[in-house]
Amino acid sequence: MFFAFIGTQQTFAQGKGKGKEKSVEVKQKGKDKAKEVKEELEQEVEEVKEKGKDKAQEMKKKKELKEKKDKKQRKDPKADKENKGKGNAYGRDKNGMSGREFGKMRSNEAKQRIEEQEKNIRDSEGVLNRGREKVKKAQERIKEAKENKEISDEEAKEKEEVVRKANERLSELDKKIQEQKEKVKKEKEALKKILFPEDKK
Structure with a gap:
């Protein structure tokens, strides 16, 4: 038994020496890896700084160009007149028409729009009248079927519903x-007031 203890101590002692060598190697590898990561990070930081400088210079140039353009526009009175004619309002861009031509075109468009709305109203009234006739006939059929006992009260109620x-x-x-x-009546009246204004004495 005594020999067994001595043998185990020696094996532990031999194992400890190898463990130190391995731990030194692992530490060295860890330091190398840390250095590599640090270098990569520094490189990325430098690249980002360079990109930031480039972007800043680019923005500076754009700002300078914009300022020059603004100065030119302030000095040039014709530039203001050119910009005034553009927009979304009716009459801003008349496509080369005179004011009278443009006015006639707009009034014709308004008349056509009113006529189209009136046509739609007439069509809708036709649909309404046909629908009323169908409802009236359906009510009569239900009443007759009920009187002749062709349908039950439940069926009659469902159909009436x-x-x-x-x-x-x-x-x-x-x-x-x-x-x-x-709405159409009001639009018509407004159009008449514009097209045929009353003479003021």
């Missing part, structure tokens, strides 16, 4: 048509 909903939709359509008529 469908007819009632259709009637509600037709009423909504009628309301929208009336609103549209009012």
